[in-house]
Amino acid sequence: MNRSISDVIEQFIMSSLDDNDFIELSRNDLAKFFSCVPSQINYVLNTRFTINRGFVIESQRGGSGYIKLTRMHDNDSNFLKNSLAYCSKPMTVLEANQLLQNMFEKKLINERETNLLKSIISAKALNNPINIDNTIRSNIMRQVIIELSKNVK
Amino acid sequence: MNRSISDVIEQFIMSSLDDNDFIELSRNDLAKFFSCVPSQINYVLNTRFTINRGFVIESQRGGSGYIKLTRMHDNDSNFLKNSLAYCSKPMTVLEANQLLQNMFEKKLINERETNLLKSIISAKALNNPINIDNTIRSNIMRQVIIELSKNVK
DNA sequence: CTTTTTGACTTTCTTTGACTTTCAATGAAA
């Protein structure tokens, strides 16, 4: 049931994602195609293709800019979605380490990556003049999850 | 992905550097070849082949002028040592990105890791309520380098 | 009241071109 133009655009984008794990959109072309203002595309993207629904958006402005939309796959998408929620509050080193360990066991990251990330989110690393606090830590973890989501297939 | 003419030119130059440690370009010829204005070559050089990414540009004007582009490489531990020093002050997103790009080109990190780390140190990531400031950023980068150093002899 | 639509304004990146600087080669003058 397509009530609004936003719904129609959502449908269109959704079906473009049927065949591919990601697509590249031109905001202006899309807007022209649907006879709407460009910012309507942002609206659709922001309200329908959210990270919580398993989508990741990347874009570039300027000449030959683009919007790249990636869909996460289900198993991992769920896990990542939950992890993302888990990262919505400040996290201790311990919590973050456990989450990373979890990711490792689910083979979302390999050993080297696990070490790298643990090292990053560890507060008390050698000689570091400034600690990473729990808020920043969950911030970083969220970022990691979002990035990993792009690769999940 | 080659979206703009700048990207195409970057690609072209990059692959010319695959076999050689340096190349000599003719700005005008290149521009003619890609049907663009000569200063576009400068643009590509200035935005993509920066010192931070490990390139050195020398040139000569006038009759029989040229542009010589050299890719630096010192050994990995040296590079990491210098990078560590480079990370002693607060870093902008741009600086950190360039350093990561450099690490990638030196094969110290792979593409996936590069993206992961870029994503972590990027301030403006989607929905992030809190920015990572330049001090934290250099802190993180230092940590990354320290971790990588463990794998390098 | 909530969701959608619209548009003015902003930011970012790329492309273009007019103008400037530098250098090697040339050739005339000493």
Place this chain on the structure above:
DNA sequence: TTTCATTGAAAGTCAAAGAAAGTCAAAAAG
């Protein structure tokens, strides 16, 4: 033969124009 000014062929600079995408809030619709 040496010197030096001229000239044309590069490359450099910088700012304006162009081409996207992003933001935000007001207006409209439901």
